[in-house]
Amino acid sequence: MMKFLKIFFVAAFVSLAMIACKSEAKKEEAQEQKTETLAEANPQELSLNISGMTCEIGCARKISSDLSKKEGVLEANVVFNDSIATIKYDANKTNKADLIAFVEGIGSGDMYKASETTKKADEKSCDADCKKECCTKTEAEKKACKEDCTMACCAETKKA
Template identity: 60%
Template structure:
């Protein structure tokens, strides 16, 4: 009787360990969405960013209110571009926002660029061409 219990316990433990050890490789993809309907930075953009960040499969989400753009990095094994568009469209009951894929990725300067800019040591390679900060104005690198 005890041997059966030990064997059963070992079998259960092995099953749990092997089922939890999924070695799924993350397939990273990016999408930029143009979002219409945002009227404010905190109530709209931050809410959309927060909800996207919590969505399964989303690795990173940044919503830039001034450009009406969401830059999203996601795991293509878990979600899709079509699913992300539908997700944004459905926020707030589906009546406020409309998302569509955009070909150009908008950029806001990185924190490092901002910090370096303040110290007059900006590395232009960190600053993207559409950045409007003064440190990015001279794009010689």
């Protein structure tokens, strides 16, 4: 009985080792293919204004998830509050018109409208009717230092 258990455990160990080696080889092969694909890629970036989103989880995440799975898309970021999607894609595999059509086809097909914009998801800007102090300042006023500021950038400005 003891010999049988030893033989069984040795056979199980050898089997597991072989399976683990095969899966590790597959991972390495997939990584090599991904590296080759990125080297051959023609990366481009597209910002889309998306109307029709009603929530962050159901809409923005769904669009981001679907875009991430689309062939040729390297990265997709959808910001619900700004209604902006920033998409990095391989121009060898897809194009702007295809990505816009893809976004508009998500859901029931008439739920979202997408159009190209120059604003990116991480850029902040003021609305035309914004009356907040930060929005009404000119660029020079925004960069001006306060009298009691002790930051290095202000110290250099005061010396000049």
